[in-house]
Amino acid sequence: MNKMQKALHELAEMDELAARSSPIHSLHPAAKLIATIAYILVTLSFDKYDLSGLVPMLLWPILLFQISGVELRSCFYKLRIVLPLVMAVGLFNPFFDKEIVLRIGPAAVSGGVVSMLTLMLKGLYCLMASFLLMATTPIDNLCAALRQLHVPKMLVTLLLLTYRYVGVMTGELAIMTEAYHLRAPGQKGIHISAWGSFLGQLLLRSMDRAQELYASMLLRGYHQHFHYADIKPFRRRDALYLIGCVLVFALLRYGKIAQLLGSAIVR
Amino acid sequence: MIEFQNVSFAYEKGRPVLRDLSFRIERGEAVGLIGANGAGKSTVMKLLLGLLQGEGKILVDGLEVKRETLGEVRRKLGFVLQNSDNQMFMPTVYEDMIFAPLNYMLSREEADARVDAVLARLGLEDLKYRYNHKISGGEKRMAAIATILAMEPEAVLMDEPTSALDPFNRRLVINTIRELLQTKLITSHDLDMILDTCGRVILLSGGRIAADGPAQTILRDRVLLEANRMELPLSLMGRE
Numbered sequence: 001m002n003k004m005q006k007a008l009h010e011l012a013e014m015d016e017l018a019a020r021s022s023p024i025h026s027l028h029p030a031a032k033l034i035a036t037i038a039y040i041l042v043t044l045s046f047d048k049y050d051l052s053g054l055v056p057m058l059l060w061p062i063l064l065f066q067i068s069g070v071e072l073r074s075c076f077y078k079l080r081i082v083l084p085l086v087m088a089v090g091l092f093n094p095f096f097d098k099e100i101v102l103r104i105g106p107a108a109v110s111g112g113v114v115s116m117l118t119l120m121l122k123g124l125y126c127l128m129a130s131f132l133l134m135a136t137t138p139i140d141n142l143c144a145a146l147r148q149l150h151v152p153k154m155l156v157t158l159l160l161l162t163y164r165y166v167g168v169m170t171g172e173l174a175i176m177t178e179a180y181h182l183r184a185p186g187q188k189g190i191h192i193s194a195w196g197s198f199l200g201q202l203l204l205r206s207m208d209r210a211q212e213l214y215a216s217m218l219l220r221g222y223h224q225h226f227h228y229a230d231i232k233p234f235r236r237r238d239a240l241y242l243i244g245c246v247l248v249f250a251l252l253r254y255g256k257i258a259q260l261l262g263s264a265i266v267r
Numbered sequence: 268m269i270e271f272q273n274v275s276f277a278y279e280k281g282r283p284v285l286r287d288l289s290f291r292i293e294r295g296e297a298v299g300l301i302g303a304n305g306a307g308k309s310t311v312m313k314l315l316l317g318l319l320q321g322e323g324k325i326l327v328d329g330l331e332v333k334r335e336t337l338g339e340v341r342r343k344l345g346f347v348l349q350n351s352d353n354q355m356f357m358p359t360v361y362e363d364m365i366f367a368p369l370n371y372m373l374s375r376e377e378a379d380a381r382v383d384a385v386l387a388r389l390g391l392e393d394l395k396y397r398y399n400h401k402i403s404g405g406e407k408r409m410a411a412i413a414t415i416l417a418m419e420p421e422a423v424l425m426d427e428p429t430s431a432l433d434p435f436n437r438r439l440v441i442n443t444i445r446e447l448l449q450t451k452l453i454t455s456h457d458l459d460m461i462l463d464t465c466g467r468v469i470l471l472s473g474g475r476i477a478a479d480g481p482a483q484t485i486l487r488d489r490v491l492l493e494a495n496r497m498e499l500p501l502s503l504m505g506r507e
Contacts, residue, residue: 012400015358140362164356171352212353215318219346220418221370223338230375 004174010078011167017070017135024068028238029137029145029231035245036133042249043125048115049101054122056257060248061128070135079127086127090119139163144228157226168213169206176202268294268422268450269315269327275474276310276321284310285321286474294421297444297451299461299482302471303496308454311471312424315452316346328421342371345420345449349427351411355399360391360410363399367418378417385416389443405436412443422450429457458500462486470495 018025024032039060046054065072076083097112133142139160146156176198180190190198251257269292277283284307292298300308313319315327317337325332327340348354357363361382368378386392394402394410402410408428415423428444429437437460444451444464455461461468461482468485470478472495478485485491489499498504 009400012358012398016398019358138358209353212348212350213356215316216346216348216354216356217366218318219316219341219344220367220414221338221342222366223370225370227366227369 004170004177008167008170008174011170014078014134015138017074018138018141020069020136022068022136024064024132024136027136027241028234029141030148030234031238031242032133032137033142033145033149035242036129038246038249039129040126042253043122043129045253046118046122048118049111051114051118051121052259053253053256054118054125056252056261057121057125059252060245061125061132064132064136068132068136070132075128075131075135079131083124083127086123087120089123090116093119138229140229141231143226144231147228148231153225156228157224160226160228164213165206165210168209169202172206172209173202176205268292268296269452270325271311271315272324272326274314274321274323274325276307276314276319284474285314288323288474288476290469290476290479292422292450292452294450295448296467297465298453299465299468300452300454300471301456301458301461301468301497302477306471306495307474308471309426312346312426312452312454315424316341316344342418343421345415345418345423347411347415347423347425347428349430351404351407354411354414355407358398360394360397360399360402360413363410364414364417367414371418381417381419385413389413389416403436405432405439408432408436408440409443412440416447420449422452423447425451425453425455427455427457428453429455429460456497458486458497459502462500462502470497472496 039057043054043057046057062072064070065075093116094110094112097110097115099111100108101111101114102109137145143156143160146159147153177190180194180198181187184191271288271290274285274288275283276285284305288307288311300311302308310319314321315325315332317332317334317340320333328343330336330340330343332340355363357366364382364385365375365378368381369375373381382395383392386395389409389412391406391409391413394406394413397406399407399410412428425444429440432440437457441460441463444453444460451465453461453465465482468478468480468482469476470485470491477495478488478491486500487503492498
């Protein structure tokens with residue numbers, strides 16, 4: 001199995017993860033979507049030096065991982081490419097912000113280091129929350145929820161088809177990469193001289209395939225209206241989950257949990 | 268059921284793929300459309316489904332295939348693509364099967380019942396909730412046929428339905444095709460399968476009909492087949 005086939009397999013595995021059954025999986029997708037957005041907004045709202053306030057925000061994704069049965073390691077494994085990029089966002093902060101804001105024993109910590117760690121944590125939390133949403137909600141259900149929330153039909157269809165198109169493109173890339181390596185044994189990656197034609201071919205092939213897929217949809221009665229999954233109505237437990245999440249986020253944001261825990265330990 | 272009246276088509280100007288093609292397929296008939304590569308078989312299918320527009324007239328159940336009638340025409344025709352991966356675009360077999368019935372405004376309960384009936388008829392109940400990326404090529408082909416049957420089409424069109432299948436799965440597909448009561452139009456290079464499933468054969472060559480008649484006659488005519496870059500079905504070799 002080459003890298004691309006592996007990527008394709010991993011993409012398909014997300015559908016399987018989302019189809020599992022757990023108390024989190026069975027929640028209404030709109031409740032999960034709103035809770036995730038709220039979590040991301042609250043996480044991003046922390047001040048760049050408020051590292052201690054941000055740490056307890058980890059509780060929510062950890063709790064969700066536990067209840068949903070989604071393995072934490074599968075999250076880090078699937079996000080292994082994007083995670084370093086997100087974490088690298090604040091990498092240069094220590095060079096620009098050298099003001100000492102904290103002393104841990106004899107060691108002085110600059111504002112740049114704190115803000116870098118804060119940014120890293122924010123990125124990590126947001127990715128974990130997004131992953132949890134995708135791993136516990138099938139894309140069709142998510143799209144159905146978006147429609148229920150009155151997101152324009154065109155945008156939702158675009159989201160769904162883009163999600164599917166990524167699979168088509170990766171599939172074509174897997175075939176082309178395999179064909180390339182069979183005729184270039186021992187070579188690592190694609191040689192730079194072949195990049196242009198490789199990308200051009202990839203685009204043409206995936207467009208051809210996408211066109212055939214679209215024809216297949218048209219021939220089965222598709223007319224710009226996707227019948228998303230038949231999701232259950234919004235129940236009391238969904239409302240409770242949503243209210244509970246918002247309360248917990250408010251508590252984590254304004255309750256100074258870290259300070260309270262710290263003082264309790266010191267006492 | 269299906270009628271082509273003087274149909275011509277060219278992808279590029281001055282290079283016609285089909286020239287003045289006329290034929291008629293009656294309701295319930297099983298017709299094999301054969302010919303060498305580039306003879307125009309797939310083009311015939313695409314024209315019939317309204318995916319391409321050519322000159323001349325194409326009728327499906329009395330309806331002319333044109334922009335205004337496409338919805339109605341396509342509802343009557345179920346097309347099984349050669350590449351099942353392009354047909355099965357949803358995550359699971361069930362979601363793929365329910366796609367067309369829902370588009371045709373059936374309630375979810377009715378669509379579910381239809382899916383279950385088709386799966387039971389084809390003996391594919393085990394496949395219902397399987398993931399498309401995890402089923403074998405043979406299972407995928409059978410599932411692709413099932414997605415089309417869930418539409419309850421009046422005619423089934425198939426493009427190379429037995430390509431890339433092992434002997435067991437090929438036989439399974441052939442038996443399934445034989446049991447279908449709908450009008451059938453099948454394009455294939457697998458002439459043994461055509462002999463097994465179709466009563467009539469249309470042989471295309473250079474965009475024209477080179478022969479049209481009973482499968483048993485045309486597929487036994489070595490001279491005719493070889494003149495059109497084909498050869499006898501394997502099962503008939505040495506017996507003609």
